[in-house]
Amino acid sequence: xxxxxxxTFLTVCDTMNYREAAAxxxxxxxxxxxxxxxxxxxxxxxxxxxxNRTLEKTPQAQTLERYAxxxxxxxxxxxxxxxxxGVQALRIGATKxxxxxxxxxxxxxxxxxxxxxxxxLVDNTEHLLRLLDEDRLDFAIVEGFFDKARYDSRCLxxxxxxxxxxxxxxxxxxxxxxxxxxxxxxxxREDGSGTxxxxxxxxRSCNESLSRFAGRICISxxxxxxxxxxxxxxxxxxxxxxxxxxxALATFTLSSGPIxxxxxxxxxxxxxxxxxxxxxxx
Numbered sequence: 001x002x003x004x005x006x007x008t009f010l011t012v013c014d015t016m017n018y019r020e021a022a023a024x025x026x027x028x029x030x031x032x033x034x035x036x037x038x039x040x041x042x043x044x045x046x047x048x049x050x051x052n053r054t055l056e057k058t059p060q061a062q063t064l065e066r067y068a069x070x071x072x073x074x075x076x077x078x079x080x081x082x083x084x085x086g087v088q089a090l091r092i093g094a095t096k097x098x099x100x101x102x103x104x105x106x107x108x109x110x111x112x113x114x115x116x117x118x119x120x121l122v123d124n125t126e127h128l129l130r131l132l133d134e135d136r137l138d139f140a141i142v143e144g145f146f147d148k149a150r151y152d153s154r155c156l157x158x159x160x161x162x163x164x165x166x167x168x169x170x171x172x173x174x175x176x177x178x179x180x181x182x183x184x185x186x187x188x189r190e191d192g193s194g195t196x197x198x199x200x201x202x203x204r205s206c207n208e209s210l211s212r213f214a215g216r217i218c219i220s221x222x223x224x225x226x227x228x229x230x231x232x233x234x235x236x237x238x239x240x241x242x243x244x245x246x247x248a249l250a251t252f253t254l255s256s257g258p259i260x261x262x263x264x265x266x267x268x269x270x271x272x273x274x275x276x277x278x279x280x281x282x
Contacts, residue, residue: 006068008035009047013065014134016055039064066150069135070270076135089117090276093128093140095194096222097239098263102157103141110280124220126192132268138276139267143239144194145201146266154265154277160240161198161259163252164229171235172250178206181254185215185234187225198261199237206256 011021012032022029040047047061057065090110094103099122110116121128121137125144131137132151141156163181165171171180188210189196203209210216217234219225225236230248239261243251267273 005035070268091119091138093121093137124193151266156263164249165235167250171252177255186213187217187234187236190220
């Protein structure tokens with residue numbers, strides 16, 4: 001069972017405000033302060049400091065937070081097992097390409113198992129990592145960048161990242177220079193998405209940026225992106241598994257070199273999720 005003072009610590013980590021943490025826990029603000037001071041004495045280090053009146057976590061607090069969130073997740077699982085419930089419940093996050101184009105068959109296989117329950121959240125990488133930190137997911141499957149020092153991870157597969165355009169477009173089936181690419185309208189994902197981060201990194205490697213395109217359209221839906229590309233409103237970049245799902249789209253590559261990225265399983269360090277991962281993928 002997670003110590004009630006550790007629960008207070010995690011609530012302060014969530015809110016980064018002692019008063020708000022107290023309100024959420026239905027205790028007084030001095031009680032929150034006492035709980036944090038108890039933990040600081042127990043671990044022999046400061047957990048929070050104020051910088052220009054803004055509460056900040058110390059490096060030691062960041063380390064303790066990761067362990068505490070994993071402890072809470074493991075405690076919840078043990079409670080479920082001791083209660084004798086035979087239900088196999090998973091909470092999984094996936095980025096949009098993976099959730100919509102990679103996992104559907106796997107989801108169907110899992111749900112055919114007896115007493116299987118699944119919660120699947122499809123969102124961008126940044127939001128999924130935040131939900132992992134808050135113990136609202138067992139694990140996530142992402143294609144975006146993440147801090148490998150902060151999370152445990154395993155590569156699920158590698159996938160090419162390609163340009164897409166209409167079949168009749170001048171880029172179709174070609175290797176395209178960055179100069180040619182910048183003459184087009186680019187249809188890209190929202191800030192925080194893995195595919196946008198990969199595109200921006202590739203542009204930076206060529207000393208370019210999204211602002212240099214002739215036009216820009218920001219869309220969070222892959223379906224709508226595909227519709228707009230097919231109708232000639234611009235070009236975009238997606239994973240090959242998505243491009244292959246639409247016969248009306250042609251692909252192109254950049255002359256600066258092929259782009260291949262990993263789809264990664266990500267979870268909190270110390271969290272006992274290997275059994276859950278195997279349960280889902282077996």
